[in-house]
Amino acid sequence: MPEYLPTAPYRGTRDFLPPEMSVRMQVFGHLYDVLERYGYLRYDGPLMESAEIYERKSGQEIADQQLYTLTDRGDRRLALRPEMTPTVARIIAGNAGSLQFPVRWYSHPNCFRYERPQRGRVREHWQINADIFGSESPNCEIEMFELVHDLLRSVGATEDMFRVRANDRNLLSSALTDLVGCTAEQLPQVFSLVDRWEKYDRDTLAGQAETIGLADKQFEKLGDVLGAGLALLDELPAPVKEASNLVRVLESDAAGLVHFDPMIVRGLAYYTSTVFEVFDVSPENNRALFGGGRYSDLAGMFTSQQITGIGFGMGDVTLMDFLATHGLAPSPRSEVDVVVIPVSEDLGGAARQVATRLRGTGLRTSTPLELRKLGKELAKADKAGARAVVIVGREDWDSGNVTVRSLATREQRQVPLDEAPTAVAALLAE
Amino acid sequence: MPEYLPTAPYRGTRDFLPPEMSVRMQVFGHLYDVLERYGYLRYDGPLMESAEIYERKSGQEIADQQLYTLTDRGDRRLALRPEMTPTVARIIAGNAGSLQFPVRWYSHPNCFRYERPQRGRVREHWQINADIFGSESPNCEIEMFELVHDLLRSVGATEDMFRVRANDRNLLSSALTDLVGCTAEQLPQVFSLVDRWEKYDRDTLAGQAETIGLADKQFEKLGDVLGAGLALLDELPAPVKEASNLVRVLESDAAGLVHFDPMIVRGLAYYTSTVFEVFDVSPENNRALFGGGRYSDLAGMFTSQQITGIGFGMGDVTLMDFLATHGLAPSPRSEVDVVVIPVSEDLGGAARQVATRLRGTGLRTSTPLELRKLGKELAKADKAGARAVVIVGREDWDSGNVTVRSLATREQRQVPLDEAPTAVAALLAE
Numbered sequence: 068m069p070e071y072l073p074t075a076p077y078r079g080t081r082d083f084l085p086p087e088m089s090v091r092m093q094v095f096g097h098l099y100d101v102l103e104r105y106g107y108l109r110y111d112g113p114l115m116e117s118a119e120i121y122e123r124k125s126g127q128e129i130a131d132q133q134l135y136t137l138t139d140r141g142d143r144r145l146a147l148r149p150e151m152t153p154t155v156a157r158i159i160a161g162n163a164g165s166l167q168f169p170v171r172w173y174s175h176p177n178c179f180r181y182e183r184p185q186r187g188r189v190r191e192h193w194q195i196n197a198d199i200f201g202s203e204s205p206n207c208e209i210e211m212f213e214l215v216h217d218l219l220r221s222v223g224a225t226e227d228m229f230r231v232r233a234n235d236r237n238l239l240s241s242a243l244t245d246l247v248g249c250t251a252e253q254l255p256q257v258f259s260l261v262d263r264w265e266k267y268d269r270d271t272l273a274g275q276a277e278t279i280g281l282a283d284k285q286f287e288k289l290g291d292v293l294g295a296g297l298a299l300l301d302e303l304p305a306p307v308k309e310a311s312n313l314v315r316v317l318e319s320d321a322a323g324l325v326h327f328d329p330m331i332v333r334g335l336a337y338y339t340s341t342v343f344e345v346f347d348v349s350p351e352n353n354r355a356l357f358g359g360g361r362y363s364d365l366a367g368m369f370t371s372q373q374i375t376g377i378g379f380g381m382g383d384v385t386l387m388d389f390l391a392t393h394g395l396a397p398s399p400r401s402e403v404d405v406v407v408i409p410v411s412e413d414l415g416g417a418a419r420q421v422a423t424r425l426r427g428t429g430l431r432t433s434t435p436l437e438l439r440k441l442g443k444e445l446a447k448a449d450k451a452g453a454r455a456v457v458i459v460g461r462e463d464w465d466s467g468n469v470t471v472r473s474l475a476t477r478e479q480r481q482v483p484l485d486e487a488p489t490a491v492a493a494l495l496a497e
Numbered sequence: 498m499p500e501y502l503p504t505a506p507y508r509g510t511r512d513f514l515p516p517e518m519s520v521r522m523q524v525f526g527h528l529y530d531v532l533e534r535y536g537y538l539r540y541d542g543p544l545m546e547s548a549e550i551y552e553r554k555s556g557q558e559i560a561d562q563q564l565y566t567l568t569d570r571g572d573r574r575l576a577l578r579p580e581m582t583p584t585v586a587r588i589i590a591g592n593a594g595s596l597q598f599p600v601r602w603y604s605h606p607n608c609f610r611y612e613r614p615q616r617g618r619v620r621e622h623w624q625i626n627a628d629i630f631g632s633e634s635p636n637c638e639i640e641m642f643e644l645v646h647d648l649l650r651s652v653g654a655t656e657d658m659f660r661v662r663a664n665d666r667n668l669l670s671s672a673l674t675d676l677v678g679c680t681a682e683q684l685p686q687v688f689s690l691v692d693r694w695e696k697y698d699r700d701t702l703a704g705q706a707e708t709i710g711l712a713d714k715q716f717e718k719l720g721d722v723l724g725a726g727l728a729l730l731d732e733l734p735a736p737v738k739e740a741s742n743l744v745r746v747l748e749s750d751a752a753g754l755v756h757f758d759p760m761i762v763r764g765l766a767y768y769t770s771t772v773f774e775v776f777d778v779s780p781e782n783n784r785a786l787f788g789g790g791r792y793s794d795l796a797g798m799f800t801s802q803q804i805t806g807i808g809f810g811m812g813d814v815t816l817m818d819f820l821a822t823h824g825l826a827p828s829p830r831s832e833v834d835v836v837v838i839p840v841s842e843d844l845g846g847a848a849r850q851v852a853t854r855l856r857g858t859g860l861r862t863s864t865p866l867e868l869r870k871l872g873k874e875l876a877k878a879d880k881a882g883a884r885a886v887v888i889v890g891r892e893d894w895d896s897g898n899v900t901v902r903s904l905a906t907r908e909q910r911q912v913p914l915d916e917a918p919t920a921v922a923a924l925l926a927e
Contacts, residue, residue: 072550074591074799077575080543082588085602088539104856106833106863106881109518113510113621114544114577114607120502135545137567140611145507147544147577158512161504167880169866172515177544181570191543202866206845210866213849217856320846369504403536415636416750419643426534426647433536436599436632436640450597451536 079182079190089399091383094390095175097221098195098381105214107173107197112154114177118146120153123368133180147179150380151196152337152365159200159376160369168201168374187354187385198378200365205312205319207377208233208341211359212316212324215345215379222386223395229356232328233343235313239329241303247288253279257289262332264293293330300327312361313341331358339363341377352392357381401452404431405491408444409459418459421469421487425457428488430495449474455494457487473497509612509620519829521813524820525605527651528625528811535644537603537627542584544607548576550583553798563610577609580810581626582767582795589630589806590799598631598804617784617815628808630795635742635749637807638663638771641789642746642754645775645809652816653825659786662758663773665743666790669759671733677718683709687719692762694723723760730757742791743771761788769793771807782822787811831882834861835921838874839889848889851899851917855887858918860925879904885924887917903927 076082083091099109115137122130135147148154151174159166174196182188197214199207212231219229239261243249249257256279264272276286292299297317300308308314317327325343333342344358359379366374390396405425409418418434425432433451435444441458448456458470463481471490472479475497482490506512513521529539545567552560565577578584581604589596604626612618627644629637642661649659669691673679679687686709694702706716722729727747730738738744747757755773763772774788789809796804820826835855839848848864855862863881865874871888878886888900893911901920902909905927912920 071800072547072553072587072798074587076543076587077545077547077573078571080545082543082591083541084588084592085538085540088541092539101856104859104861106861108515108832109522110515111513111518113506113512114609115507115510115621117502117507123502132570135567135569137565139565140562141508143507157502157504157506158514161512162514167877171863179544191545199866204867206864206866209845209849210864213853321849368502370501402538415639419639419751423643426531429534431534431536433601434636434640436629436636437634447597 077190079184079188081189081191085402086399090397091387093397093400094222094386095195098218099173099175101214101217101221102173102195102197105171105210105217107171110155110158110172110174111176112151112158112174114148115145116148116154116157118144120157120368121146121149133182135179135181148176149180150178151176151194152378152380155196155198156366156374157369159374160366160372163366163370163372163374166201169207170200171198172200173197187388189384193383195381196378197381198376200374200376203312203375205315208312208316208361209319209321209324211377211379212321212343215343216324218381219345222390223397224389224393228348228393229389230346230348231325231343232331232346233313233316233325233341234327234329234331235311235340236332236338236342237307237340238300238303238311238313239332241307242292242299242329243289245304246292246302247281247285249281249285253281257281258332261289261293261330262334264330295329297327299329311340333358333360337362337365343379347389347392349392352388354385356385356389401454402431403433403448403451403453404495405455405457406444406448406451406453407432407434407457407459408441408448409434409438410441410461412438414459414461414464417464421457421459421484424484425488425491428492430488430491445472445474454497455491457491507620509614509618511619511621515832516829520827521817523827523830524652524816525625528648529603529605531644531647531651532603532625532627535601535640535647537601540585540588540602540604541606542578542581542588542604544578545575546578546584546587548574550587550798551576551579563612565609565611578606579610580608581606581624582808582810585626585628586796586804587799589804590796590802593796593800593802593804596631599637600630601628602630603627617818619814623813625811626808627811628806630804630806633742633805635745638742638746638791639749639751639754641807641809642751642773645773646754648811649775652820653827654819654823658778658823659819660776660778661755661773662761662776663743663746663755663771664757664759664761665741665770666762666768666772667737667770668730668733668741668743669762671737672722672729672759673719675734676722676732677711677715679711679715683711687711688762689764691719691723691760692764694760725759727757729759741770763788763790767792767795773809777819777822779822782818784815786815786819831884832861833863833878833881833883834925835885835887836874836878836881836883837862837864837887837889838871838878839864839868840871840891842868844889844891844894847894851887851889851914854914855918855921858922860918860921875902875904884927885921887921 118136138144177193179191260275331342331344338360340361342360344355361377363375364373365376407418407422409415422432422434456472468481469487470479470481473494548566568574607623690705761772761774768790770791772790774785791807793805794803795806837848837852839845852862852864886902898911899917900909900911903924
């Protein structure tokens with residue numbers, strides 16, 4: 068007896084069968100639509116890049132523990148992209164001379180991280196990236212926040228289901244230095260502590276704060292700062308606030324798009340000022356859906372030209388969990404709109420002619436590959452979600468007609484071949 | 498001075514900047530449309546699979562020389578898919594119990610082969626796969642051939658630009674055995690020789706035939722067989738012809754879709770009867786565009802259930818070369834339809850309101866991120882391919898109006914805010 072290989076996909080990766088793929092394509096289609104309507108232009112890049120660009124930029128955790136690397140037959144050390152930003156930075160740097168900045172770009176790559184699979188985490192995920200490159204204006208921040216709202220609305224979310232929380236790392240630095248009394252050396256560790264703030268209990272955090280060298284009073288003050296919300300701004304020096312795009316947004320008529328939250332820092336190293344995260348507010352799925360931020364020197368490892376940018380990456384796993392939590396996932400589409408059934412094999416060519424006409428008007432149309440009795444074909448068409456069938460019989464056909472039948476009402480009528488598309492479209496519109 | 502990393506993509510892979518990506522998305526969109534209209538359902542699968550499935554099935558050349566392999570941190574030996582068929586075979590085998598055969602499926606994965614980059618060959622390419630699983634009917638062959646014609650027509654090709662050449666490996670086996678006098682042991686090598694027939698000159702082929710052990714007369718007869726076209730069928734035994742789906746197609750009213758050609762064998766090992774290739778007939782690009790065939794036991798390494806299938810894989814590189822050769826590549830879309838320009842920064846919020854209305858009617862609409870003088874913004878909008886702009890001025894806005902301007906005619910008129918989308922749409926329709 069032969070030994071069969073397992074049919075499960077590689078751990079942490081997924082097979083998408085047609086019903087699930089249909090749901091995904093509908094959701095992604097809405098998101099692409101919104102991005103295109105905002106004037107974002109789609110780009111794409113290779114799955115593999117030199118491993119070095121991630122080791123330099125994506126942070127130690129990714130490079131050391133999560134990167135899939137390989138050596139090609141020409142001894143080049145490559146990695147499967149864990150994220151799209153280094154690739155787009157490379158592309159932007161390589162084409163900076165011919166691009167008219169600012170540019171709005173988006174992409175939808177699959178990305179790879181070696182992680183222990185768990186809710187919200189897989190090894191291969193699909194991530195929509197949207198970025199503006201080449202502008203430092205706070206209008207970019209406003210557009211990003213607007214875009215986030217419109218993207219989520221396009222898949223059915225309402226404003227009460229999510230919250231956009233934003234911070235400016237420079238505001239937080241100032242607060243940590245001026246109000247909490249952190250030293251410059253302590254700042255990176257305190258940022259990291261803030262990043263974990265909502266994940267641990269108070270005692271654990273206090274222990275970690277002590278390790279960093281914060282006094283009890285400082286730890287208390289840190290808690291006050293992180294919980295202060297907008298009131299924190301009153302305590303910060305004017306020049307720091309004036310330099311902040313986020314403060315400008317909060318003072319504008321777009322302030323309602325975002326909640327200022329000093330606790331948001333984002334782990335990734337390359338963000339330099341604005342950072343934001345979109346949270347599901349449902350108690351069942353109270354977590355970050357996706358986030359992004361601004362980087363002052365995107366492509367520093369490729370070029371001396373300083374290119375600023377702001378953008379976000381929206382992963383499919385947390386998005387689909389969000390839609391499921393709120394009952395927003397669309398139903399899979401039917402497999403076809405209409406099936407053309409010849410009553411005998413010799414009418415197969417006639418059925419194909421009819422199908423061609425129907426397809427020409429945009430109808431998703433199939434014909435049976437293995438013809439069975441009419442009753443069985445009708446049941447099969449119904450199961451495939453078709454709402455209409457066209458039956459091709461010998462006498463009908465010889466007189467230039469076909470029979471159009473509704474699978475819902477079982478009513479049917481003879482129509483001239485020319486009128487079949489209109490008759491089917493009418494049934495589908497009912 | 499810091500050392501900068503190169504901005505070129507990894508050898509044999511490609512960056513797709515927005516103009517090229519726009520062309521690709523249009524072409525792929527047409528192809529997806531045709532597939533959906535035929536009732537093909539989209540699926541997807543992981544980029545990485547166990548390396549073993551390719552080593553068992555994809556042929557020695559791929560496994561030994563072209564496979565990208567890696568070992569994950571859990572010591573699993575993985576490969577980047579060089580093709581989609583083993584993945585879809587695994588998925589079909591794993592879900593055979595719940596699928597209603599026959600099924601029509603398609604996908605559009607990126608695939609990887611370590612090859613020396615040259616015209617038509619890259620290391621990462623995108624391939625549309627379309628298959629019917631679970632039917633042995635010649636209706637499958639007919640549908641595949643119809644589909645191929647419709648796919649190419651959908652991207653602008655006419656029937657004089659390409660030719661679908663098809664063969665049945667069993668017919669060729671019979672001809673080689675019965676007419677050329679090959680032994681069963683020689684058959685695989687002779688198939689391989691036939692596969693190279695159009696690539697080498699007569700002398701080289703004769704030398705290779707001699708190595709296989711074919712006599713001069715046999716080699717001559719082989720040449721006759723391969724060049725015989727439909728006349729070859731007259732020389733073959735009736736039972737062989739009766740068992741051939743392709744012969745049934747050639748005897749049907751669908752015969753015009755395909756040219757019988759004994760020379761087509763396709764390299765890949767898993768094809769078992771029908772094989773076909775689509776050729777560009779232009780003298781400048783006289784080559785196979787893509788091809789496919791029928792496999793009698795698709796998923797034999799995963800299950801004892803015998804699942805038959807027929808399908809093809811259409812790669813992006815040869816397709817784009819074909820479109821370029823025949824002048825069929827579409828132009829990139831404009832970046833946006835309309836730009837909304839506030840005359841001063843304080844009207845930015847007003848401009849965003851207008852933009853939101855325009856987007857709501859499907860118009861691709863941007864607003865300036867870094868506002869410059871009106872003349873410069875008009876020039877920029879023109880460069881982005883916008884055909885209309887909406888100008889938001891203070892007095893207009895305060896009285897509920899905006900100015901809609903044609904970039905072609907430079908005519909402009911004031912309209913109430915509510916009417917802006919209609920006025921812009923009218924300009925775009927001109």
